[in-house]
Amino acid sequence: MTQILESVPNFSEGRDLEKIERIVQPFRGREGVKLLDYHRDEDHNRCVVTVVGAPEPLKAAVLESMAAAIAVIDMRTHKGQHPRMGAVDVVPFIPVKGVAMPEAVDLSRQVAEAAARKFNLPIFLYEESATAAHRRNLAEVRKGQFEGMAEKIKLAAWKPDFGPAEIHPSAGATAVGARMPLIAYNVNLGTANLEIANDIARKIRHLSGGLRYCKALGIDLKDRGIVQVSINMTDYTRTALYRVFELIRIEARRWGVPVVGSEIVGLVPMGALIDTAAYYLQLENFKTEQVLESRIYE
Amino acid sequence: MTQILESVPNFSEGRDLEKIERIVQPFRGREGVKLLDYHRDEDHNRCVVTVVGAPEPLKAAVLESMAAAIAVIDMRTHKGQHPRMGAVDVVPFIPVKGVAMPEAVDLSRQVAEAAARKFNLPIFLYEESATAAHRRNLAEVRKGQFEGMAEKIKLAAWKPDFGPAEIHPSAGATAVGARMPLIAYNVNLGTANLEIANDIARKIRHLSGGLRYCKALGIDLKDRGIVQVSINMTDYTRTALYRVFELIRIEARRWGVPVVGSEIVGLVPMGALIDTAAYYLQLENFKTEQVLESRIYE
Numbered sequence: 132m133t134q135i136l137e138s139v140p141n142f143s144e145g146r147d148l149e150k151i152e153r154i155v156q157p158f159r160g161r162e163g164v165k166l167l168d169y170h171r172d173e174d175h176n177r178c179v180v181t182v183v184g185a186p187e188p189l190k191a192a193v194l195e196s197m198a199a200a201i202a203v204i205d206m207r208t209h210k211g212q213h214p215r216m217g218a219v220d221v222v223p224f225i226p227v228k229g230v231a232m233p234e235a236v237d238l239s240r241q242v243a244e245a246a247a248r249k250f251n252l253p254i255f256l257y258e259e260s261a262t263a264a265h266r267r268n269l270a271e272v273r274k275g276q277f278e279g280m281a282e283k284i285k286l287a288a289w290k291p292d293f294g295p296a297e298i299h300p301s302a303g304a305t306a307v308g309a310r311m312p313l314i315a316y317n318v319n320l321g322t323a324n325l326e327i328a329n330d331i332a333r334k335i336r337h338l339s340g341g342l343r344y345c346k347a348l349g350i351d352l353k354d355r356g357i358v359q360v361s362i363n364m365t366d367y368t369r370t371a372l373y374r375v376f377e378l379i380r381i382e383a384r385r386w387g388v389p390v391v392g393s394e395i396v397g398l399v400p401m402g403a404l405i406d407t408a409a410y411y412l413q414l415e416n417f418k419t420e421q422v423l424e425s426r427i428y429e
Numbered sequence: 430m431t432q433i434l435e436s437v438p439n440f441s442e443g444r445d446l447e448k449i450e451r452i453v454q455p456f457r458g459r460e461g462v463k464l465l466d467y468h469r470d471e472d473h474n475r476c477v478v479t480v481v482g483a484p485e486p487l488k489a490a491v492l493e494s495m496a497a498a499i500a501v502i503d504m505r506t507h508k509g510q511h512p513r514m515g516a517v518d519v520v521p522f523i524p525v526k527g528v529a530m531p532e533a534v535d536l537s538r539q540v541a542e543a544a545a546r547k548f549n550l551p552i553f554l555y556e557e558s559a560t561a562a563h564r565r566n567l568a569e570v571r572k573g574q575f576e577g578m579a580e581k582i583k584l585a586a587w588k589p590d591f592g593p594a595e596i597h598p599s600a601g602a603t604a605v606g607a608r609m610p611l612i613a614y615n616v617n618l619g620t621a622n623l624e625i626a627n628d629i630a631r632k633i634r635h636l637s638g639g640l641r642y643c644k645a646l647g648i649d650l651k652d653r654g655i656v657q658v659s660i661n662m663t664d665y666t667r668t669a670l671y672r673v674f675e676l677i678r679i680e681a682r683r684w685g686v687p688v689v690g691s692e693i694v695g696l697v698p699m700g701a702l703i704d705t706a707a708y709y710l711q712l713e714n715f716k717t718e719q720v721l722e723s724r725i726y727e
Contacts (some may be wrong), residue, residue, distance in 0.1 A: 135725060137721070165725060167724050227722075227725070228725075373710070376709075376710050393711055393712055393713065394712060395712060397719065400720075401720050405702050407706035408670075409702075411671070411709040413690045414692060417692070421697055422698075422699050422702065424526075426481075
């Protein structure tokens with residue numbers, strides 16, 4: 132495979148294992164597609180699939196899975212803690228290898244167009260695929276959720292990018308878009324004072340004056356008697372992992388608090404770790420192609 | 430491919446492109462084998478191939494390539510700056526994925542046995558495959574080179590592990606063995622004083638009291654007006670890259686000299702960089718399986 136994308140579709144079913152199996156099935160044993168993970172949450176009543184593949188097979192598998200989800204999920208009776216607006220709530224596409232962002236955007240538009248046509252489903256393009264600034268942020272698109280969408284979708288500002296300007300009766304609406312890989316990254320501080328984690332989170336996050344591709348908040352790890360700066364890195368190629376880590380260390384120093392560790396939750400692109408190693412070792416002229424594993428599978 | 434090894438066979442031909450092509454040919458377009466690189470040096474009169482593959486196809490390709498080299502190279506007329514004892518001078522096998530060292534040793538013995546039989550060639554097992562302590566080090570095995578081997582091989586201490594106790598008239602003898610991946614790693618110092626690089630090299634290398642899997646010497650980078658500690662890391666899983674780097678930094682401090690950069694020459698296993706990133710970020714419980722790319726191709 133010379134071109135690889137990742138997709139992480141979120142479906143509004145986290146309880147009925149038979150239904151979940153029907154949704155996941157199209158990603159199994161399929162040429163050019165690899166199911167990496169799926170995770171269901173009963174409280175959220177939501178299932179998140181992680182899959183990688185070449186553009187065409189991935190597109191076909193995602194559309195099949197969407198068809199299955201729309202067939203088995205009825206949003207009119209759906210209850211769960213996680214915000215949601217559709218049976219297929221959101222379908223992100225993430226470039227992994229040999230794919231530039233404009234190509235990922237293009238692929239997301241093809242999926243959105245095909246799904247709108249096949250399922251008579253209203254679709255909003257979000258993130259890198261968004262057609263207007265106010266539609267980039269998924270939270271903004273989804274505000275009002277399934278229940279509020281019937282009215283919201285009639286507003287000119289919220290006319291869907293594809294499909295009818297009314298919700299699908301049972302499947303609601305879906306967001307589709309291309310985005311950079313997210314890294315869920317947490318830094319642990321040697322103190323039980325949550326105020327310190329919150330203060331540092333405020334200083335490093337974009338929202339309140341920090342790094343451009345960094346979201347953060349303070350978390351209390353009661354079991355361990357420490358606090359944590361919990362971070363979402365939304366573009367590690369521009370806001371590097373090590374820069375966030377060092378900035379937290381600098382801010383923690385003001386409180387006389389040590390950084391006791393950090394953790395990466397879930398998957399991380401190899402590039403983010405190579406970049407980190409290259410920074411600390413002060414590597415000159417290092418190329419990703421020098422990583423043995425990157426050469427084996429090219 | 431669930432099991433992958435690397436092989437880096439060295440052949441005593443670095444000038445005749447037609448002969449080199451015949452030697453490299455068995456690694457091309459072959460199911461289960463991937464030719465990553467080959468590099469010839471006219472002064473050394475030597476060609477080094479880098480290839481990865483599944484155990485069985487790799488074994489078959491290496492044996493075919495050995496046959497080609499033995500057919501086209503005559504050591505009686507070979508001249509070159511690099512020490513050498515055979516047409517196929519040395520054939521290392523390196524575990525890359527899903528292969529433990531004992532399995533790599535086993536594979537190296539199979540290749541050695543088959544090559545000795547097919548080509549009537551004396552073969553010494555070296556490194557992890559060595560059958561005696563004095564045969565581990567390739568330099569010791571090769572001492573005397575092709576010209577001296579005719580006599581050396583008759584000594585009880587240098588009876589070959591496979592094949593006749595006399596050299597092959599045109600192809601000499603060959604060393605075959607399993608070893609850990611080498612990392613060629615250099616650290617640059619902000620001084621023109623070679624004595625400092627030599628002093629630090631002495632302190633960090635195993636030979637003179639330093640780290641177990643580290644070889645090092647000082648090098649003068651005249652063009653840049655600086656010096657370098659040039660390192661061979663012989664087992665990065667036990668002597669970590671970052672530990673060597675930090676130790677050099679500590680020793681440079683005594684001279685008031687800054688570390689201005691470092692470089693990795695050629696290929697490096699992903700694990701060595703992940704380990705480095707994990708150290709500096711103080712990562713807790715990080716697993717290689719969290720690297721997206723490691724999951725795509727498993």
